[in-house]
Amino acid sequence: MRFLLALLLLSLLCTRGRAQEEVAAPAGEASLPLVVTSASIFADMTEMVAGGNVRVASVVPIGGDPHIYEPTPADVQLVSRADLVLVNGLTFEGWCFHPQIPKVTDLARAFPETTIILNHFGGPLGVGAYGGKADEVYAGWRKDIAELARCPN
DSSP: OHHHHHHHHHHHHHSOOOOOOOOOOOTTTTTSOEEEEEEHHHHHHHHHHHGGGSEEEEEEOTTOOGGGOOOOHHHHHHHHHOSEEEOOOOEEEEEOOGGGHHHHHHHHHHOTTSEEEEEGGGOOOOSGGGTTOHHHHHHHHHHHHHHHHTSOO
16 A cells, blocks of 8 residues: 555656545445545546445546646545555656657666656657758667667666
8 A cells, every 4th residue: 555655646746736526425435445546537447346335536637637737735635545546657758859868768767667658769850950861860869769778667
């Protein structure tokens, strides 16, 4: 439980938003376990699986975007009252241009337990200062991608 709580709190620090307000539990439901999820889609899945056997709340509210979520003290209170916390895990999705790939590699080395997804394969540039230098750009890109690929995460 401590590990899950630590993951949720870490993910809250890396994201932004408000906790979904808990609906007052009808008589008899107050004794049901409280399951708190990181995002509303996981709350929906939890409700489908658990049926009426648990109360479910989501930190990121319905319609909220976990990418711009801003945590509040109410989020911490909600998580602290939970009997079970379900999180989707922490990942980093990066989109960058090819000259920035070494920075992603540094990040991967600094956080080896965090899954890193490099979107758009490190965006090789072919305009501006990189225009007409495709061979040079792709040689540097290949070297930097190979170095990033050595990271297990």
